[in-house]
Amino acid sequence: MMMQASLTEQCISTSCQQVEQQLVETPLVAAVRWNAAFILSQLLVAISLIYLFKPTLLWVWGQIQTAENSFHIIGVGLLVGLVIHSVVAKKRQLTLSFQIKKLPLVVFTVGCLIFLLNERLTGIHIFSATLMLITLYGFLGFYVKATSWAKAFLPFALLILLLPFEGYLDIYLGFPLRLFSAEMAKHFLSSFGVSALTSESVILVENKAAIVDLSCSGLKGLWAGLIFYIFLTWIESNKLSLSWLIGLVLFICCLVGFNIFRIISLVALDLVLNLPQLANYAHTMLGVLGFVFSCLFGWLLMRLQSGNIQISPKQESMNTNPPNLSLISKGLIKNDCYSLALILIIITGSIFLYEPLPKQQSMANKKIELPVDFNGKEVAFLPIEENFFKSNSANAVKYQFEWSGYQGSLIFVYSHYWKSQHDPRNCYFSQNITVDYEKTLSLSAEYDSKPVEIKYLHLNGGQNSGFYWFQSPTKKTADYSSRVFSGWLTPSEPWVMVSVAWEGELSALATEKFVGQVYSHIKSQF
Incomplete structure (x- = not known):
């Protein structure tokens, strides 16, 4: 009897071990375990991104809150509304599934690296905000299809241009543009026998000076022109190609060229012909005409390009297929966890390498007093x-x-x-x-x-x-x-x-x- 009872207990124990082993190795249990790790990894990645870009996000929030930037808030709201309308009207199905892709990974990694370099070497907030959006655009590519990611480029570019940054652009980009415009105007006038000199953005003709300031830099026209060209590309559904890039370069050259022509005309009227009042009238008129002509030129370039984006039958069949519902498979979720771990390593490394431009100490005990007769x-x-x-x-x-x-x-x-x-x-x-x-x-x-x-x-x-x-x-x-x-x-x-x-x-x-x-x-x- 005792021997029989012992055999019975042994059988029960063996059966329990087999059941437990089968339960542990059940694909559903393994998938649940990896799925939990996958969700946790995504939360860690999101928190790490917010922590990395926290100073930049706070700066952008401070810029948006100022009263003079209400136009930009309206513009961003309209852009978001257009994107939502485009998705709803075309009945697009947005399926989000994480997968590492080469080009988004390059954009994401390079964006992080340049963001760190900008923070350390220059500390320019506008560049940090732009690089943050570029990095987030790369991050978006891990969750959407390649075709959807490519189509999101134009809305992202418009979002960058619609943010309240143009007030800072003259400081960092407008000044080199003004130097270039003043130098080109000097060479053109010299070719016609007018003795002209330049000192930074000042053009000197016979001891008389013309200042190439913000209103003459052409930067606002260039900024508005880029918005026009990218928005036109979006609504015309033109594909991004080499011809599109060449058209963009020609459009920018047209804007800059007309602005240089305006500066030459104003300097000639004011300093050479001594007609300052006529120069004042021509200032705004030439700026508007140059911008309108450049936009017409950009529109013509757009019409010369190919039409709508053509999707091959293979791509179309891929896009119309229902989303893959096999995410509970152990292998796919496991690979996704490893991929997310790679992204988390990149972000964590960026956080540890993050070092903002150090604030240099002011000169101790150096104080400028008023002149004695003040x-x-x-x-x-x-x-x-x-x-x-x-x-x-x-x-x-x-x-x-x-x-x-x-x-x-x-x-x-x-x-x-x-x-x-x-x-x-x-x-x-x-x-x-x-x-x-x-x-x-x-x-x-x-x-x-x-x-x-x-x-x-x-x-x-x-x-x-x-x-x-x-x-x-x-x-x-x-x-x-x-x-x-x-x-x-x-x-x-x-x-x-x-x-x-x-x-x-x-x-x-x-x-x-x-x-x-x-x-x-x-x-x-x-």
Whole structure:
């Protein structure tokens, strides 16, 4: 009996082990286990991406919240609405399934690397935001079909262009464009016997100067033109090909070429023919005509290209097949987990390698005092000013003063770190002070062999005025873009930002006298 009971227990034990082994090796159990790991991996990837791009996301959110960017919010909303309408109207089925693909992996990896380099070497937020969107576009390619990913390129490009970045574009892209335009205009005028010289974005003809400023850079026309060309490609359903790229290059050349023609015409009217009033009338008219003609040229190039995207029968059959429902298979989910682990390694490595541009310390104990004959005192900064200067390690001081019967306030910012200084117009915008119009003045006087440029601002309907410039031991400019590029090329050179706000307006003679006095005073401090 005991022997029989022992055999029975042994049989039961063996049967339990077999059942347990079968249960463990059941494909459904294995699939559930790998599916849980797959979902967890996706959550980790999403959290890691948010953590990597957190500073950039916060910056973009801050830009969107400003009142002047409401147009961009509307534009992005319309773009999203068009995408949704396109999906619904064509009854497209969006099936999301994760799979590593070569081209999206290249876009994703290169986007991460360039993002890290930009954060470390330049710290330019607009480039970081653009690279973030490019990286996310590559990440999207892991979840959608190759054809859908390719079609998403145009909406993504429009999204980048519709973000509120054009105010920053003149600083980083508009300045080189203005230098190029001024140089081309000089060569063209010289070929017709007009003796012309250029100093950065200033064209000099017989001791008279023309400033190639933001309104003449052609950057806004180029920005609007790119939106037009990409949007036209999208609604015309043109395929992205070499001919499309050649058309885009020709379209950009047309925009830039017309802008150079406008600059040449304005310089010829103003400085050569002495017709400044006619030049003022022609300024806007030539800009509009050039943009309209360029858009017509771009539309013609688009019509010359091939028509709608043709899908081969093989591709069409692949697109119309129902989604693969075999995700519960152990092998596929297991491979997806390994692929997600690779993406997670790339993102985690980027997080550990992430190092933003270090804030250079301001020059200790270096403070620009008012000239001795100025009747003034040092005052506290407004909270918004103090936060900016503190966050960028700036050595800044603010005075209220009286000079020759005029009352005003003055800010000196002494630093070799270009981010410690800023475009003073942003201060007025942030304080709801209206900038009615602005102009660049080139002042020539005995205190320097070369003219000194200042940016003059007409504020609050004439109740106030202001001007500013940037000054180093070797250079002087009213162009913040020039200051930024100099900071990249010669990071050890000290600069002083001078920003003055007045109650009322100064006469031309008083402006020249004040600028000369302050300029000479700062020059003696280096």
